Amino acid sequence: MRKALYIAVAIASALFVSGCGKQAEQAAQKAAADVKKEVATDAAAVAALAREAEAREIAFDAYIYAYPLVTMEITRRVMTNVEKPEGSKAPMGHFARLRNYPAVDDHSVTAPNADTLYTLTWLDVSKEPWIVSIPDMKDRFFLFPMLDGWTNVFQDPGKRTTGTKAQKYAITGPGWTGTLPAGVTEFKAPTSMVWILGRIYCTGTPEDYKAVHALQDQVSAVPLSAWGKPYTPPPGKVDPTVDMKAGPRDQVNAMDGATYFKLFAELLKSNPPSAEDAPMVAKLAKIGIVPGQDFDASKLDPAVVKGINAAPKPAQEKISNLKEAIVAGHAKLENGWMFFKETGLYGTGYWNRALITWYGLGANRPQDAVYPTSEGPDLLQKYSGADKYVMRFEKGQFPPAKGFWSITMYDGQYFFVPNPINRYTISTRNKFKANPDGSVDVYVQNESPGKDKESNWLPAPKGEFVLMMRLYWPSETPPSILDGSWKPPHVKKSS
Numbered sequence: 001m002r003k004a005l006y007i008a009v010a011i012a013s014a015l016f017v018s019g020c021g022k023q024a025e026q027a028a029q030k031a032a033a034d035v036k037k038e039v040a041t042d043a044a045a046v047a048a049l050a051r052e053a054e055a056r057e058i059a060f061d062a063y064i065y066a067y068p069l070v071t072m073e074i075t076r077r078v079m080t081n082v083e084k085p086e087g088s089k090a091p092m093g094h095f096a097r098l099r100n101y102p103a104v105d106d107h108s109v110t111a112p113n114a115d116t117l118y119t120l121t122w123l124d125v126s127k128e129p130w131i132v133s134i135p136d137m138k139d140r141f142f143l144f145p146m147l148d149g150w151t152n153v154f155q156d157p158g159k160r161t162t163g164t165k166a167q168k169y170a171i172t173g174p175g176w177t178g179t180l181p182a183g184v185t186e187f188k189a190p191t192s193m194v195w196i197l198g199r200i201y202c203t204g205t206p207e208d209y210k211a212v213h214a215l216q217d218q219v220s221a222v223p224l225s226a227w228g229k230p231y232t233p234p235p236g237k238v239d240p241t242v243d244m245k246a247g248p249r250d251q252v253n254a255m256d257g258a259t260y261f262k263l264f265a266e267l268l269k270s271n272p273p274s275a276e277d278a279p280m281v282a283k284l285a286k287i288g289i290v291p292g293q294d295f296d297a298s299k300l301d302p303a304v305v306k307g308i309n310a311a312p313k314p315a316q317e318k319i320s321n322l323k324e325a326i327v328a329g330h331a332k333l334e335n336g337w338m339f340f341k342e343t344g345l346y347g348t349g350y351w352n353r354a355l356i357t358w359y360g361l362g363a364n365r366p367q368d369a370v371y372p373t374s375e376g377p378d379l380l381q382k383y384s385g386a387d388k389y390v391m392r393f394e395k396g397q398f399p400p401a402k403g404f405w406s407i408t409m410y411d412g413q414y415f416f417v418p419n420p421i422n423r424y425t426i427s428t429r430n431k432f433k434a435n436p437d438g439s440v441d442v443y444v445q446n447e448s449p450g451k452d453k454e455s456n457w458l459p460a461p462k463g464e465f466v467l468m469m470r471l472y473w474p475s476e477t478p479p480s481i482l483d484g485s486w487k488p489p490h491v492k493k494s495s
Contacts, residue, residue, distance in 0.1 A: 391444060
């Protein structure tokens, strides 16, 4: 605009110097045209910047909204890209049955547990329902949460909710209508993508491993069209284009905005938004994302594309901001332990849903499980094996859980810690030595606290370490971690 002012001054100068002749008139016309062109150019640039800013703002919100669905898809691709079940991977419609707790030197999965054996599968219910059969668990604790493509736990069969007798469920996809076999309960999945993350409690003894393996082998998933007939799931087809080295989250975070939203739009075709997402769906349309349609960035205004591609980094910073999550109440910090209570069912809490996807994909409903985690006595300190710590449970104040509880020791990278007594966790199973007043001290340190105290010892590494508590089926009446009437105890340095 400043340049246009200079041109206007030039017009006046030309008129003054040349008088009112024809030459002066032509000079004035040219100068006026230049001014008009410059003003139009500046106005177009300002309008483009406004469109870019609006697109960036919308894409920021859209990125956070889409993050769980895109992450679930990349995770599904990685976990099912095998010909037959291998460890935690299995083709679509096959169950992966983990037979043992991870070995101490197995670094393939972070934050492993030594309480349950996983039995998990990915299903596509877009074409027909799948019938999942769970055997009689004989009063053993188990939990088979069923997640939709948006990470909502739409059903959570298990000891808490459905008991331990044999049960059969037909998982039906969006819009399905038809007849189901007698004795089969229908679970309506909001999306075509379904992830079943089954857990069965196991003590880890050879005898109990054998018992749980027998239960795992009786868990099955069969398409409705094959129900009542001999059925063997077909082998998987390995896709060489799927990145099997980088973690799913890293793959998602590396996408530019246009690539990310192109995949998101494709996923929306079979994993529709919920009715309460209508305001967000209206927003998406402003940047070319319409459920059921392809997303083609090449057909968009370049300013809009620029805004879209500027969204991922700030959106990722927002998603992963734990301090902000604590302030907002999505995460709780108690005595050095941080945990999430708004998990499994998210409604329109899009940021919280993305936050949980980032830090704990596959999270359960809090009524099923809560996972307090502590990296140090407070936010400013880290635990170190160079120090000795004590965690005191007052009499009758062990973690209140009807399923089971445990506290697992990890090194700084969230892996098991090798130790002379091969103990990686303390839990409901342990026989602790109590103090005269009935309280129990747990010794968290690198070296043995002495033979008379080893029953209460949780061995730590020499370097930094992390503690993770698990409460399965936490008590819903006081004392309860759910209402804050029970809090995890401080882990304090001992003198």
